[in-house]
Amino acid sequence: MKAQSDNLVEAALETLKASTLRVTEPRRALLRLLAEAEKPLSCEEIRARSEGEFDLVTVYRNMEVFREQNIVQTILLESGKQLFELTVEGDHHHHIICRSCHRTLRLELCFGGELERYASSRGFKQLEHKIEVFGLCETCSED
Template sequence: MLSLIMKKNEIKDIIKSSGLSVTKPREAILKLLTREHGPFSADEIFDKLPEGICDKATLFRSLKQFKEKEILNSVSFDEGFSRYEFNHPGHHHHHIICKECKKVKVLDHCFVKEIDKKIELMGYSQVEHKLEFFAVCPNCSVP
């Protein structure tokens, strides 16, 4: 699982370079999402943040701004809400979601890069893809 320990000044630089003001809630959110990969729901992020660092409205606003600035990625697994993770430069991955307990695992290997290249050869540009796997995890498979 990808984890990135960033210094406080590196987190501040990411926020500043995006054109946002540096605030304690924004710093805490990014520190969490660079340390723990996720993807996490807003509620999970809120529960993991230091108590009293921000309210839920501030969290949702910050997540929206970070997503707009491409600091965070959001993914949706047909759960009725989004999950967020830090947009690690140069890192691409997929997820495996348990159909029973909904636990999410990161699958670091990308199997479809070759397909992306074939699409580019067809004349398309800026090719992107998202691929999620849904299965029953070993813990939930036990009878």
């Protein structure tokens, strides 16, 4: 699904242009890489996949930029380590994460409506919710 991921990259670049943010080679490459990823990636993994084309700090900084623009979403592992995946409009989901191998499955359940309604009734604004299920995947629980 090449065209699909190209579209995601293009849309993200448009988002950048709409702010005062610049379209650079690292950003193009990072977006392409994220668009083609089969699972959420850490900054280290992203850098590894780019074969050292640019510095790790460039990955960190751009993930932060992308997050601010809602181009990527973050997932927190139990260790507190962050993973990143492209935001796809109309494809809100969460994850089931294997504690051992970090295999990640989409969790096609979400209670965002209820959760945010509850929080806003308590005076909270600018809400975001996180739902994560941690466990051992089939392979990792075989021992």
